[in-house]
Amino acid sequence: MTRLEELISRAGSIAVLGHTNPDGDCVGSCLALYNYIKEQDPARDVTVYLEKGPQKLSFLKNFDAICSQVPREASPDLCVCLDCSAKDMLKDFEPILDSARYSVCVDHHVTNPGYAAENIICPKASSACEVLYGLLDAEKISRDVAECLYTGIVTDSGVFKYDNTSARTMEIAGKLMEKGIEFGRIIDESFYHKTYLQTQIMGRALMESVSFLDGRAIFSVVRKKDMEFYGVVKSDLDGIVEQLRLVDGVEVSIFLSESAPGEFKASLRAKNYVDVSRIAKYFGGGGHRKAAGCTMHGSVHDVINNLSEHIERQIREYEESVHVRGSAECI
Ligand SMILES: [Mn+2]
Missing domain, CATH: 3.90.1640.10 (inorganic pyrophosphatase (n-terminal core))
Structure with missing residues (x-):
């Protein structure tokens, strides 16, 4: 026993x-x-x-x-x-x-x-x-x-x-x-498993997604009014950020859902080397290396610009370290 x-x-x-x-x-x-x-x-x-x-x-x-x-x-x-x-x-x-x-x-x-x-x-x-x-x-x-x-x-x-x-x-x-x-x-x-409405809103979010940083990052956003139109709640949006992460060439995916005017819940996912928990923590959130989240304020443009800066820095750091390692091996 x-x-x-x-x-x-x-x-x-x-x-x-x-x-x-x-x-x-x-x-x-x-x-x-x-x-x-x-x-x-x-x-x-x-x-x-x-x-x-x-x-x-x-x-x-x-x-x-x-x-x-x-x-x-x-x-x-x-x-x-x-x-x-x-x-x-x-x-x-x-x-x-x-x-x-x-x-x-x-x-x-x-x-x-x-x-x-x-x-x-x-x-x-x-x-x-x-x-x-x-x-x-x-x-x-x-x-x-x-x-x-x-x-x-x-x-x-x-x-x-x-x-x-x-x-x-x-x-x-x-x-x-x-x-x-x-x-x-x-x-x-x-x-x-997804409901019909969950599938529809995901389809729309994927269609409207925007790729940036030379395709190494991608984001999409769902506004409050769209959620009301489709009759969905925040939990119906689960899985969108993961689908975006799978896109060829993407290292970081971001999904924003508007929680109040000028306020967004940001979900971040990384594929290989970016530590998104560091970025989320910087903006007052938290999570794991490959899955994290935070609340952001401002316009979508501001939010993505702010996040982008941090993603770009980590990508650059990583690429430089790989480059250094590569040249050391040549010698
Ligand atoms: Mn558990």
Whole structure:
């Protein structure tokens, strides 16, 4: 029996929590644990409390059993927090953790301070689902549980593409495939799936994109009035910046969405050597080397000019370093 199984077996009542605005890893890990417990003992008192997750994940077993209502009173014997990097990210469900008799946090965020009584945090793991897999008995993982875990891994690794994907990630994905899951369908539904309106607005953003810095950078913008016209919200614009990044010859892609008059949320992506987190940080934002974001003010022209200066500098630095290395090798 693993440590997590031991804690679960001793608890009369269990609450499973995740982070606000839940994504595929959050919903996947919560439902994986819920289904795992229920399959072994359907009478177990276990509840998943989460804000309403994206409807595209409704194919996961017991998606409808998720409780989105904040309970008036809940003091479970055990509270399990999954994929939640900070206590306040539990949002409205935070009191459940406070009133629980014991708690355990399973996560993969390097910034997690360890707010539960017991904390199992693996910053090298691709996803909370990858960490959770190691805490369950592989033999007892059913097809339904495997689908939940696979969904989380696919979501957080960008379909096994981001730098957080390791040999261990692939190994676990392989074990989950052996459970007979429909992996192609899971990847489509949890990652590539788009609504008609999302497809239309992406098409428009791609068509209106502008290439600059000799094709090494590209940007596009969606205005508030366009979002209103199409009836889309900010999350419907996910994936546009990634599509722009894939353009041949592009090193940096920028996507701007207007959040207020003269205010833009800027998403930045890099392909190889530019560190966009440095640029985002300079403008008060943050993120990772290859994916970052910040809020910018002014006209689109100003915003792109300001960002362009930083991108150009990094490209120049890189090209000079390659040039120097090249000539040194000649000698
Ligand atoms: Mn995650």
